[in-house]
Amino acid sequence: MVVLGIFSSLTYSTELVNLVKAFVGPLLVLVGAFIIWLESDELKLSREKDSDRGFDVQQSLKEQASKTGKEDSTQKTGSDRIACPDCGKEFDTERGMKIHRTQKHS
Structure with missing residues (x-):
C-alpha cells in the first residue's frame, strides 16, 4: 500500500507541475494588466494641475452650499x-x- 501511495503521488506530481506551469502565464498577464492600469491612473493624476484639483473641490463645495441654502428657503412655514x-x-x-x-x- 505504501508503494502504491508513493507511485500515485509521483504520477500526480508531474500533472501538478504542468498545471502550475499552465497557470503562471495567464496570471502574469493579469498582473501586468493591473500594473498598467495603476500606472495609467497615476499618469492621469500627475497631468492634472494642482490648481485645477483645488478648483474642483472649491466648486463642489460652493454648489453644495448653494443647494443647502435653497433647501432651507423652500421649507414650509408654520x-x-x-x-x-x-x-x-x-x-x-x-x-x-x-x-x-x-x-x-x-
Missing part, C-alpha cells in the same frame, strides 16, 4: 404645516400626519 387633531403636533405633509396618527394614537 402656517403651511398640518397639525395633528389629537395632540397638535405639526407636520410638513398630510401623509406624515396620517402616519403619526396611526402609530401614536391608534
